[in-house]
Amino acid sequence: MRMTGGRTILNYGQKARLSLTDRLYYQIRDDILSWTIEPGKLLVEAQLAKEYEVSKTPVREALGLLSQEGLVEVIPRVGYRVTLMTPRDVHEIFTLRTLLETAGIELAAKQASDDELATLYEDGEKLGIRIEAGEITPEEYLKLHDSFHVRLALLSGNRRLANVVARLLRDWSRVRLRDPELTCESVRINRADSREICKVLLRRNADNAKRLLQAHINKSLQEISSHLKKELVSHVEKDPTQDQLL
Numbered sequence: 001m002r003m004t005g006g007r008t009i010l011n012y013g014q015k016a017r018l019s020l021t022d023r024l025y026y027q028i029r030d031d032i033l034s035w036t037i038e039p040g041k042l043l044v045e046a047q048l049a050k051e052y053e054v055s056k057t058p059v060r061e062a063l064g065l066l067s068q069e070g071l072v073e074v075i076p077r078v079g080y081r082v083t084l085m086t087p088r089d090v091h092e093i094f095t096l097r098t099l100l101e102t103a104g105i106e107l108a109a110k111q112a113s114d115d116e117l118a119t120l121y122e123d124g125e126k127l128g129i130r131i132e133a134g135e136i137t138p139e140e141y142l143k144l145h146d147s148f149h150v151r152l153a154l155l156s157g158n159r160r161l162a163n164v165v166a167r168l169l170r171d172w173s174r175v176r177l178r179d180p181e182l183t184c185e186s187v188r189i190n191r192a193d194s195r196e197i198c199k200v201l202l203r204r205n206a207d208n209a210k211r212l213l214q215a216h217i218n219k220s221l222q223e224i225s226s227h228l229k230k231e232l233v234s235h236v237e238k239d240p241t242q243d244q245l246l
Contacts, residue, residue: 020054025062027052032071032082033174043072044079069167090175094221097168100161101153101217102210105197108155109206116155121198124148124191131191141187142173148194152213175224186223193219 028048031037043063049056063080066072072080108117127144130136136144146169153162193216200208 019058021058021061021065024052024054024058025065028062029066029069029071032066033170033177035174035178037082039082039084041082042075042079043082085171085175089171090221090224093168093171093175094217097165097172098214098217100165100168101149102214104153104156104158104161104165105201105209105213106206107157108152109201109204109209111157112155112201117198117201120148120151120155121202124194124198128191128195131187136187138183138187139177141190142176145190145194146170146173152197172220176220190216190220 028037028043037043045056045059045063048059048063052059063072067074067080071083073083075081127136131141146166149169150162150166153165156162193212197209197212197216200212
């Protein structure tokens with residue numbers, strides 16, 4: 001990794017061969033997703049350039065990429081602001097996840113190969129062993145959880161659907177990383193859900209797969225604690241229609 005003035009530009013393995021702009025993009029993106037840079041924070045090119053000890057050009061380009069991804073928004077004559085994550089946003093994420101992922105798993109149950117489904121199940125079993133051995137932190141599990149759901153979406157054969165699901169999961173992880181109820185026990189419970197989904201998929205039972213996946217997504221919404229709801233609301237101007245959503 002490269003140390004800079006107060007911040008770090010990480011070495012991302014293969015990504016290390018990318019341009020400085022791309023590496024800066026990944027670093028700022030990770031800081032936003034992990035709430036190291038909090039929602040609503042103003043980002044000024046000159047300030048970020050100083051912190052990362054780079055010129056303003058790669059900072060401007062990185063912020064442009066983040067703007068396209070919806071993680072920052074342009075504030076005219078000021079700079080950029082990290083987009084807020086409101087209760088309404090959370091509800092919209094789960095509505096779309098339910099629609100897209102249940103459609104995707106129905107397709108996967110019908111058209112994924114036996115080998116693909118067997119590999120998904122076997123990989124899950126290996127992960128389960130690591131979870132029981134205490135080798136996986138809740139934060140690490142979130143990344144593996146997202147990977148599992150994206151793999152399910154890819155088995156639908158529709159890459160565009162999988163890309164949208166991946167973006168929704170990214171925003172969901174942004175919320176979940178601040179949840180104090182994200183514990184090793186909740187990881188075990190979520191892993192049990194994934195295991196049952198894989199078993200049903202192996203039997204090609206599309207209806208049960210959809211039902212289990214929808215229940216799993218709904219459970220995730222309920223797992224957002226009251227503490228987190230208050231924290232989300234505190235980052236936005238009060239809107240009664242938003243407060244009623246969670």
